[in-house]
Amino acid sequence: MPIDPEFPKNHKVVGKHKTSDGSYVHFVWGPGRTDAESSTNTQVQQDYKARGEEYAPLGVHGTFVGVDWDACIADGGCIEACPVQVFQWYRSEQDVKATEMVNATSEGTGEDHNRDGRRDFTDKSDPIREQSCIWCMACVTVCPTQSIKVDEANLQAHEEALKTFG
């Protein structure tokens, strides 16, 4: 099931993920889903079990570059395709449960070039530098589960969220 193309209308902001120097901020939209691709993907589910982590719905990270973490199966094509390193593997910087990334502060020092830089298949592509996007759509094209929605029109929803949660 691809990302909901209307997620800013159908979901609510549940968190704000920023960089420690304040140069980047993206919002997290929830609630998440339990019926998206990661819930049935064998590699993802095996790796959750191996970690002893409970599988949980996660929602969408980012607004004008939105990544549905419930649909993301850690393919990593987007990480290699993005010409301006918008994404990083979140676990390569903070190897914590994904639910703890809803209101996280990161340095932006994670793996951002190599699809094989994922810690395992519970990792997620995090649009940590969302504001660097140049709208090339390469990430959207390569994602095998259609987990990514890039839409300049959603800049407005980001700005509105900044007014409320900035």
Ligand code: SF4
């Ligand atoms: S649209 Fe292009 S620049 Fe923007 S996040 Fe995707 S790959 Fe990167």
